[in-house]
Amino acid sequence: MGIFWALIRVFFLIGLFGFGGGYAIIALIRHFVVIEEKWLTNIQFIDVLAISQVTPGPIAINSATFIGYKIGGIVGSFLATISSVLAPFILVFSSYYFFHKLNSEKISRVLSLLRPMTFALLLSATYSITLDSILDWKQIILFFISLILCYKTKWSLLNRLLFIAVLGELSYFLIK
Amino acid sequence: MNLWELFLVFLKIGWLTLGGGYVMIPLFLEEIVKKKKWIDEKEFLDLLTFAQLFPGPIAFNFAVVVGYRLRRLKGVILSTLGIILPSFISILIIAIFFIKWQQNKFVQGLFYGLRPAIAGIMAYSIYEILRKNSFSLYKLFIMIFLAILLIFLKINPIYIILISLIISIIWVYFGH
Numbered sequence: 267m268g269i270f271w272a273l274i275r276v277f278f279l280i281g282l283f284g285f286g287g288g289y290a291i292i293a294l295i296r297h298f299v300v301i302e303e304k305w306l307t308n309i310q311f312i313d314v315l316a317i318s319q320v321t322p323g324p325i326a327i328n329s330a331t332f333i334g335y336k337i338g339g340i341v342g343s344f345l346a347t348i349s350s351v352l353a354p355f356i357l358v359f360s361s362y363y364f365f366h367k368l369n370s371e372k373i374s375r376v377l378s379l380l381r382p383m384t385f386a387l388l389l390s391a392t393y394s395i396t397l398d399s400i401l402d403w404k405q406i407i408l409f410f411i412s413l414i415l416c417y418k419t420k421w422s423l424l425n426r427l428l429f430i431a432v433l434g435e436l437s438y439f440l441i442k
Numbered sequence: 443m444n445l446w447e448l449f450l451v452f453l454k455i456g457w458l459t460l461g462g463g464y465v466m467i468p469l470f471l472e473e474i475v476k477k478k479k480w481i482d483e484k485e486f487l488d489l490l491t492f493a494q495l496f497p498g499p500i501a502f503n504f505a506v507v508v509g510y511r512l513r514r515l516k517g518v519i520l521s522t523l524g525i526i527l528p529s530f531i532s533i534l535i536i537a538i539f540f541i542k543w544q545q546n547k548f549v550q551g552l553f554y555g556l557r558p559a560i561a562g563i564m565a566y567s568i569y570e571i572l573r574k575n576s577f578s579l580y581k582l583f584i585m586i587f588l589a590i591l592l593i594f595l596k597i598n599p600i601y602i603i604l605i606s607l608i609i610s611i612i613w614v615y616f617g618h
Contacts, residue, residue, distance in 0.1 A: 327529050415562075426559065
Protein backbone atom coordinates (compact mmCIF):
# COMPACT_ATOMS: atom_id res chain seq x y z
CA MET A 267 0.00 0.00 0.00
CA GLY A 268 2.85 2.34 0.93
CA ILE A 269 4.29 2.27 -2.54
CA PHE A 270 0.97 3.24 -4.13
CA TRP A 271 0.59 6.22 -1.83
CA ALA A 272 4.14 7.31 -2.64
CA LEU A 273 3.38 7.11 -6.38
CA ILE A 274 0.14 9.07 -5.97
CA ARG A 275 1.83 11.75 -3.84
CA VAL A 276 4.84 12.21 -6.12
CA PHE A 277 2.92 12.38 -9.40
CA PHE A 278 0.17 14.56 -7.96
CA LEU A 279 2.84 17.10 -6.91
CA ILE A 280 4.57 16.87 -10.30
CA GLY A 281 1.25 17.69 -11.98
CA LEU A 282 0.48 20.50 -9.55
CA PHE A 283 3.83 22.26 -10.01
CA GLY A 284 4.28 21.54 -13.72
CA PHE A 285 4.63 25.15 -14.85
CA GLY A 286 6.51 26.35 -17.86
CA GLY A 287 5.88 23.40 -20.13
CA GLY A 288 8.33 21.37 -22.16
CA TYR A 289 11.66 20.34 -20.72
CA ALA A 290 11.37 22.45 -17.54
CA ILE A 291 9.32 19.74 -15.86
CA ILE A 292 12.19 17.24 -16.20
CA ALA A 293 14.05 18.79 -13.25
CA LEU A 294 10.96 18.36 -11.07
CA ILE A 295 10.36 14.73 -12.05
CA ARG A 296 14.05 13.90 -11.66
CA HIS A 297 14.21 15.40 -8.18
CA PHE A 298 11.42 13.17 -6.89
CA VAL A 299 12.19 10.00 -8.80
CA VAL A 300 16.02 9.96 -8.71
CA ILE A 301 17.06 12.03 -5.68
CA GLU A 302 14.19 11.74 -3.20
CA GLU A 303 12.56 8.34 -3.77
CA LYS A 304 15.50 6.67 -5.59
CA TRP A 305 13.12 4.70 -7.81
CA LEU A 306 15.51 5.07 -10.75
CA THR A 307 19.23 5.75 -11.19
CA ASN A 308 20.06 8.88 -13.15
CA ILE A 309 20.91 6.77 -16.23
CA GLN A 310 17.62 4.84 -16.02
CA PHE A 311 15.85 8.19 -15.77
CA ILE A 312 17.52 9.38 -18.99
CA ASP A 313 16.34 6.16 -20.66
CA VAL A 314 12.76 6.93 -19.58
CA LEU A 315 13.12 10.42 -21.09
CA ALA A 316 14.37 8.90 -24.33
CA ILE A 317 11.39 6.53 -24.42
CA SER A 318 8.94 9.36 -23.77
CA GLN A 319 10.40 11.36 -26.67
CA VAL A 320 9.66 8.60 -29.18
CA THR A 321 6.14 7.81 -27.95
CA PRO A 322 2.96 9.91 -28.02
CA GLY A 323 2.12 12.17 -25.09
CA PRO A 324 3.67 14.69 -22.69
CA ILE A 325 6.75 13.77 -20.62
CA ALA A 326 4.92 14.12 -17.29
CA ILE A 327 2.26 11.57 -18.24
CA ASN A 328 4.70 9.23 -20.00
CA SER A 329 7.11 9.12 -17.09
CA ALA A 330 4.22 8.54 -14.65
CA THR A 331 3.03 5.53 -16.64
CA PHE A 332 6.55 4.07 -16.97
CA ILE A 333 7.73 4.61 -13.40
CA GLY A 334 4.33 3.57 -12.01
CA TYR A 335 4.67 0.26 -13.85
CA LYS A 336 8.26 -0.30 -12.73
CA ILE A 337 7.45 0.39 -9.07
CA GLY A 338 3.90 -0.91 -8.73
CA GLY A 339 2.96 -2.99 -11.79
CA ILE A 340 -0.19 -2.33 -13.81
CA VAL A 341 -2.04 -0.89 -10.79
CA GLY A 342 0.87 1.42 -9.98
CA SER A 343 1.04 2.52 -13.59
CA PHE A 344 -2.67 3.36 -13.64
CA LEU A 345 -2.58 5.24 -10.31
CA ALA A 346 0.54 7.24 -11.23
CA THR A 347 -0.91 8.24 -14.61
CA ILE A 348 -4.21 9.42 -13.09
CA SER A 349 -2.35 11.28 -10.32
CA SER A 350 -0.13 13.10 -12.82
CA VAL A 351 -3.15 14.80 -14.42
CA LEU A 352 -5.36 15.11 -11.32
CA ALA A 353 -4.18 18.57 -10.23
CA PRO A 354 -4.35 20.16 -13.72
CA PHE A 355 -7.77 18.55 -14.19
CA ILE A 356 -9.18 19.97 -10.94
CA LEU A 357 -7.66 23.42 -11.53
CA VAL A 358 -8.68 23.80 -15.17
CA PHE A 359 -12.10 22.21 -14.77
CA SER A 360 -13.19 24.14 -11.68
CA SER A 361 -11.90 27.47 -13.04
CA TYR A 362 -13.69 26.95 -16.32
CA TYR A 363 -16.86 25.72 -14.59
CA PHE A 364 -17.09 28.63 -12.15
CA PHE A 365 -15.58 31.56 -14.04
CA HIS A 366 -15.69 30.63 -17.72
CA LYS A 367 -13.31 33.52 -18.28
CA LEU A 368 -10.35 34.61 -16.23
CA ASN A 369 -8.40 37.84 -16.23
CA SER A 370 -5.92 36.18 -18.52
CA GLU A 371 -3.88 39.35 -18.98
CA LYS A 372 -2.77 39.43 -15.32
CA ILE A 373 -2.20 35.69 -15.06
CA SER A 374 -0.15 35.78 -18.27
CA ARG A 375 2.02 38.45 -16.69
CA VAL A 376 2.55 36.25 -13.64
CA LEU A 377 3.51 33.35 -15.93
CA SER A 378 5.93 35.50 -17.91
CA LEU A 379 7.61 36.54 -14.67
CA LEU A 380 8.14 32.84 -13.96
CA ARG A 381 10.26 32.45 -17.10
CA PRO A 382 13.69 32.92 -15.48
CA MET A 383 12.68 30.23 -12.98
CA THR A 384 11.57 27.73 -15.64
CA PHE A 385 14.76 28.46 -17.57
CA ALA A 386 16.80 27.69 -14.44
CA LEU A 387 14.92 24.38 -14.16
CA LEU A 388 15.82 23.62 -17.79
CA LEU A 389 19.50 24.47 -17.13
CA SER A 390 19.72 22.19 -14.11
CA ALA A 391 17.93 19.33 -15.91
CA THR A 392 20.22 19.65 -18.93
CA TYR A 393 23.28 19.68 -16.68
CA SER A 394 22.35 16.48 -14.86
CA ILE A 395 21.17 14.70 -18.01
CA THR A 396 24.30 15.61 -20.00
CA LEU A 397 26.65 14.61 -17.19
CA ASP A 398 25.58 10.95 -17.36
CA SER A 399 25.02 10.87 -21.12
CA ILE A 400 28.58 11.56 -22.23
CA LEU A 401 30.63 8.98 -20.38
CA ASP A 402 33.18 8.25 -23.12
CA TRP A 403 34.53 9.94 -26.25
CA LYS A 404 32.05 8.18 -28.57
CA GLN A 405 29.11 9.58 -26.62
CA ILE A 406 30.69 13.03 -26.66
CA ILE A 407 30.78 12.83 -30.47
CA LEU A 408 27.15 11.63 -30.57
CA PHE A 409 26.17 14.57 -28.33
CA PHE A 410 27.70 17.04 -30.80
CA ILE A 411 26.14 15.26 -33.78
CA SER A 412 22.76 15.69 -32.06
CA LEU A 413 23.43 19.41 -31.51
CA ILE A 414 24.50 19.88 -35.13
CA LEU A 415 21.43 18.03 -36.46
CA CYS A 416 19.20 20.37 -34.41
CA TYR A 417 21.05 23.40 -35.71
CA LYS A 418 21.62 22.50 -39.36
CA THR A 419 18.73 20.26 -40.44
CA LYS A 420 14.96 20.46 -40.43
CA TRP A 421 14.58 16.77 -39.54
CA SER A 422 11.79 15.82 -37.19
CA LEU A 423 12.61 14.90 -33.61
CA LEU A 424 11.88 11.25 -34.35
CA ASN A 425 14.21 11.14 -37.38
CA ARG A 426 17.04 12.80 -35.48
CA LEU A 427 16.70 10.35 -32.59
CA LEU A 428 16.51 7.34 -34.93
CA PHE A 429 19.59 8.48 -36.86
CA ILE A 430 21.69 8.86 -33.70
CA ALA A 431 20.29 5.62 -32.28
CA VAL A 432 21.64 3.79 -35.35
CA LEU A 433 25.03 5.53 -35.04
CA GLY A 434 25.05 4.69 -31.32
CA GLU A 435 24.26 1.05 -31.99
CA LEU A 436 27.06 0.81 -34.58
CA SER A 437 29.65 2.52 -32.39
CA TYR A 438 28.61 0.44 -29.37
CA PHE A 439 29.31 -2.83 -31.20
CA LEU A 440 32.03 -1.92 -33.69
CA ILE A 441 34.36 0.54 -31.98
CA LYS A 442 36.05 -0.47 -28.77
CA MET B 443 -21.66 15.56 -33.02
CA ASN B 444 -22.07 12.41 -30.98
CA LEU B 445 -19.91 11.51 -28.01
CA TRP B 446 -18.18 8.69 -29.86
CA GLU B 447 -17.00 11.13 -32.54
CA LEU B 448 -15.67 13.49 -29.88
CA PHE B 449 -13.75 10.66 -28.23
CA LEU B 450 -12.25 9.55 -31.56
CA VAL B 451 -10.96 13.04 -32.41
CA PHE B 452 -9.06 13.30 -29.14
CA LEU B 453 -7.82 9.73 -29.43
CA LYS B 454 -6.51 10.46 -32.92
CA ILE B 455 -4.67 13.62 -31.83
CA GLY B 456 -3.34 11.74 -28.81
CA TRP B 457 -1.77 9.11 -31.11
CA LEU B 458 -0.34 11.57 -33.61
CA THR B 459 1.82 13.64 -31.32
CA LEU B 460 5.37 12.66 -30.54
CA GLY B 461 7.33 14.65 -28.01
CA GLY B 462 4.11 16.22 -26.73
CA GLY B 463 3.26 19.84 -26.07
CA TYR B 464 2.68 22.40 -28.77
CA VAL B 465 2.88 19.90 -31.63
CA MET B 466 -0.74 19.15 -30.83
CA ILE B 467 -2.13 22.67 -31.35
CA PRO B 468 -2.17 22.76 -35.19
CA LEU B 469 -3.69 19.27 -35.22
CA PHE B 470 -6.47 20.40 -32.88
CA LEU B 471 -7.11 23.43 -35.09
CA GLU B 472 -7.31 21.24 -38.19
CA GLU B 473 -9.73 18.71 -36.66
CA ILE B 474 -11.99 20.76 -34.41
CA VAL B 475 -12.20 24.06 -36.27
CA LYS B 476 -11.56 23.30 -39.94
CA LYS B 477 -12.85 19.75 -40.47
CA LYS B 478 -15.59 19.30 -37.86
CA LYS B 479 -16.45 22.99 -37.35
CA TRP B 480 -17.40 22.38 -33.72
CA ILE B 481 -16.09 25.82 -32.69
CA ASP B 482 -14.79 28.81 -34.65
CA GLU B 483 -11.20 30.00 -34.71
CA LYS B 484 -11.71 32.88 -32.29
CA GLU B 485 -13.21 30.65 -29.63
CA PHE B 486 -10.46 28.12 -30.27
CA LEU B 487 -7.85 30.74 -29.42
CA ASP B 488 -9.78 31.89 -26.33
CA LEU B 489 -9.96 28.32 -25.02
CA LEU B 490 -6.26 27.79 -25.78
CA THR B 491 -5.31 30.94 -23.87
CA PHE B 492 -7.42 29.75 -20.95
CA ALA B 493 -5.77 26.30 -20.93
CA GLN B 494 -2.31 27.86 -20.91
CA LEU B 495 -2.92 29.67 -17.63
CA PHE B 496 -2.61 26.46 -15.59
CA PRO B 497 0.15 24.02 -14.70
CA GLY B 498 0.11 20.67 -16.48
CA PRO B 499 0.48 19.46 -20.06
CA ILE B 500 -1.06 21.99 -22.46
CA ALA B 501 -2.73 19.33 -24.64
CA PHE B 502 -4.40 17.81 -21.60
CA ASN B 503 -5.60 21.17 -20.21
CA PHE B 504 -6.92 22.06 -23.63
CA ALA B 505 -8.82 18.76 -23.82
CA VAL B 506 -10.49 19.61 -20.49
CA VAL B 507 -11.88 22.98 -21.67
CA VAL B 508 -12.82 21.83 -25.18
CA GLY B 509 -14.51 18.67 -23.89
CA TYR B 510 -16.53 20.62 -21.36
CA ARG B 511 -17.40 23.36 -23.83
CA LEU B 512 -18.72 20.83 -26.36
CA ARG B 513 -20.55 18.24 -24.28
CA ARG B 514 -20.30 19.23 -20.59
CA LEU B 515 -19.30 16.51 -18.12
CA LYS B 516 -19.54 13.56 -20.52
CA GLY B 517 -17.45 15.55 -22.99
CA VAL B 518 -14.66 16.19 -20.47
CA ILE B 519 -14.46 12.56 -19.45
CA LEU B 520 -14.19 11.37 -23.07
CA SER B 521 -11.82 14.09 -24.28
CA THR B 522 -9.34 13.60 -21.43
CA LEU B 523 -9.56 9.82 -21.72
CA GLY B 524 -8.93 10.10 -25.46
CA ILE B 525 -5.88 12.30 -25.04
CA ILE B 526 -4.28 10.12 -22.31
CA LEU B 527 -5.01 6.61 -23.61
CA PRO B 528 -2.49 6.54 -26.51
CA SER B 529 0.31 7.67 -24.23
CA PHE B 530 -0.73 5.26 -21.47
CA ILE B 531 -1.02 2.22 -23.72
CA SER B 532 2.17 2.78 -25.71
CA ILE B 533 4.30 3.47 -22.63
CA LEU B 534 2.83 0.52 -20.77
CA ILE B 535 3.70 -1.87 -23.61
CA ILE B 536 7.22 -0.43 -23.90
CA ALA B 537 7.72 -0.57 -20.11
CA ILE B 538 6.75 -4.25 -20.01
CA PHE B 539 9.26 -5.10 -22.75
CA PHE B 540 11.99 -2.69 -21.64
CA ILE B 541 12.10 -4.03 -18.08
CA LYS B 542 12.38 -7.59 -19.43
CA TRP B 543 14.99 -6.82 -22.08
CA GLN B 544 17.06 -4.00 -20.61
CA GLN B 545 20.12 -6.25 -20.12
CA ASN B 546 20.03 -7.26 -23.78
CA LYS B 547 23.11 -5.99 -25.68
CA PHE B 548 21.05 -4.57 -28.54
CA VAL B 549 18.79 -2.60 -26.18
CA GLN B 550 21.84 -1.30 -24.29
CA GLY B 551 23.43 -0.16 -27.54
CA LEU B 552 20.23 1.61 -28.51
CA PHE B 553 20.08 3.64 -25.30
CA TYR B 554 23.84 4.19 -25.39
CA GLY B 555 23.17 6.35 -28.46
CA LEU B 556 19.83 7.82 -27.38
CA ARG B 557 21.19 9.31 -24.13
CA PRO B 558 23.64 11.78 -25.74
CA ALA B 559 20.99 12.46 -28.43
CA ILE B 560 18.50 13.61 -25.78
CA ALA B 561 21.19 15.63 -23.98
CA GLY B 562 22.06 17.36 -27.27
CA ILE B 563 18.42 18.21 -27.93
CA MET B 564 18.04 19.71 -24.45
CA ALA B 565 21.26 21.70 -24.80
CA TYR B 566 19.98 23.03 -28.13
CA SER B 567 16.69 24.11 -26.50
CA ILE B 568 18.73 26.30 -24.12
CA TYR B 569 20.40 27.94 -27.11
CA GLU B 570 17.00 28.45 -28.79
CA ILE B 571 15.49 30.15 -25.74
CA LEU B 572 18.51 32.44 -25.35
CA ARG B 573 18.36 33.32 -29.05
CA LYS B 574 14.62 34.10 -29.08
CA ASN B 575 14.38 36.05 -25.81
CA SER B 576 16.43 38.98 -24.73
CA PHE B 577 16.74 38.58 -20.98
CA SER B 578 17.80 41.58 -18.92
CA LEU B 579 21.02 41.31 -16.91
CA TYR B 580 18.90 41.23 -13.80
CA LYS B 581 16.87 38.25 -15.02
CA LEU B 582 20.02 36.42 -16.16
CA PHE B 583 21.41 36.84 -12.66
CA ILE B 584 18.27 35.32 -11.12
CA MET B 585 18.43 32.41 -13.57
CA ILE B 586 22.03 31.57 -12.81
CA PHE B 587 21.47 31.94 -9.07
CA LEU B 588 18.45 29.59 -9.17
CA ALA B 589 20.26 27.11 -11.41
CA ILE B 590 23.16 26.97 -8.91
CA LEU B 591 20.71 26.32 -6.05
CA LEU B 592 19.13 23.49 -8.05
CA ILE B 593 22.31 21.87 -9.36
CA PHE B 594 24.72 22.11 -6.45
CA LEU B 595 22.51 22.36 -3.38
CA LYS B 596 19.95 19.89 -4.83
CA ILE B 597 17.08 21.97 -3.48
CA ASN B 598 13.61 20.58 -4.20
CA PRO B 599 12.37 22.49 -7.28
CA ILE B 600 8.94 22.77 -5.61
CA TYR B 601 10.32 25.35 -3.16
CA ILE B 602 11.82 27.38 -5.97
CA ILE B 603 8.60 27.19 -8.00
CA LEU B 604 6.45 28.17 -4.98
CA ILE B 605 8.60 31.13 -3.97
CA SER B 606 8.82 32.40 -7.57
CA LEU B 607 5.06 32.02 -7.91
CA ILE B 608 4.32 33.96 -4.71
CA ILE B 609 6.74 36.77 -5.59
CA SER B 610 5.33 37.03 -9.14
CA ILE B 611 1.72 37.13 -7.90
CA ILE B 612 2.50 39.85 -5.35
CA TRP B 613 4.38 41.79 -8.01
CA VAL B 614 1.53 41.70 -10.55
CA TYR B 615 -1.49 42.02 -8.26
CA PHE B 616 -0.26 44.33 -5.52
CA GLY B 617 2.69 46.16 -6.95
CA HIS B 618 3.37 47.38 -10.42
